[in-house]
Amino acid sequence: MKSYETPIERRRAALANKQGMTSNRRISRKTRDNIIGYLFISPWIIGFLGLTLGPLLFSLFASFTDYNITSKMNFIGFDNFKRMFTIDDLFKTSLWNTLFYVIFSVPLTTAGAIFLSVLLNQKVKGMKFFRTLYYLPAILSGVAVYFLWMQLLSPSTGLVNTFLAWFGIEGPAWLFDPEWTKPALLLMKMWSVGGGMLLYLASLQGVSNSLYEAADLDGADVIQKFFHITLPMISPIIFFDVLTSTIGSFQIFQEAYVMTENGSGGPGNSLLFYNLHMWNNAFEVFDMGYASAMAWLLFIVVMILTIINMKIGKKWVYYEGGDNK
Template identity: 45%
Template structure:
């Protein structure tokens, strides 16, 4: 008769082994988890509390309920000005930036000699565009005695200070943002590389012209990439800060008062951290609403090949 050995002698203790694996996994992600809780979740909870208080950074916060939000919507004209300017900035700069990025990406979607160098050169503004140095240079270029006016004077156009003109200051900042098209351009280029050439060849055989091929092949196949860039650039647009703060300081006459600049001014200029926290949560809500709207409408215009179309 064969004697069977106890089963527990051959199999390891599965609960203990799984617990050990879990502890090892948590150990690896612990640095990120500590940073996430300490620098993101913790400050968010604190700012939510401060948004219901009167807090000047120097004394204990005092609970005032919804007063900050009531003041924001009923008794703060600069809040509505910041909302207006930021919406104009986003609705103008994001489509222009994405359109220009897609145009350049299509130009670079070739195998010509030296195209890699040009891709790198066109990506450099996206790396440097948000820096203090570039903002200062941009301010000098569009100043009253800047290079832009020197060029326009050759055509008889009178010189103006673009960054201090109420009519042109916001357009100058929009132009700077559009100039930083390198990042979405590279993403568009990667999407274009993924479109099979057979689709274009078949369309050409059927007599489709370049515009029709672009509308019927390129845009549908590239729609997931457009969707991604649209979400990311919209969020970045609402959080824009450096351009306005360093070049125009929100002026002239609040014509470039971005929402983030107004928030910063309230927090560190007036030391009204409670009100600034309320502004921050409204900004988060605005970003969430627009992101949800884009996701909601994506079903009608984003094409996923794995799902068989729209």
């Protein structure tokens, strides 16, 4: 009998003996462990390969073809990509609409969420009630919210314009006026910043009081404390929020699909977002090759922006650990 160093090894050996194995088959047992492990995660692996990676690669291939689901799949090189920039005018419109939306929605919702979370971080009576109140919109599901807002934004009878009328302001026609459709969506988005607010609230509560006390001793006022302590301390969360909401904003689709007539992209194509145009190409005219190419172009654009974001992030995000990683 060998002597074993740890109880675990002793137990393993005992188990091995019981199953008629000897200790020199330890490697094969490792392999066996691995196999079992893989078998356990096989539902996920198969799902990933079959339902995510497979279709992803297929669409990459399809983006270089004139694939139309049923009869065509000829390799046409970069023609789809050329078409976006030379022939398809709606591509430019949709890209511009999407960029407009991203440029305004990301800063507005981020600032809105931070502002709200700072307010809700005060020690006032009934704060829990207010927190619940402001978080509430975030739990309502998409399409129902859109319908609600279509009513709120109704030009003559909607609550928004009725409210504006109290102050003698004649409200715009919102979803019926191409100049106001995107601001209308932004307004709707601002209403549901509760999700981001919750993240900030959590991180605000993690900011150590000693920092504020030290600042107090140095005579800093509220605004100085906010910009020199609060913001840097929650900057990792801001970074995370900006990154994910940028990606999310590029994917805007449902709002335009639901809130415009027949999902057409609104008056004067003012709500024809990139994904809506892509969807129309894919599922209205079944030009799958072109739609795939659009999808991959968006992927590349978002990828580049994310990398830029990551690079810039290093300059302004403060990590308490100190090594900036």
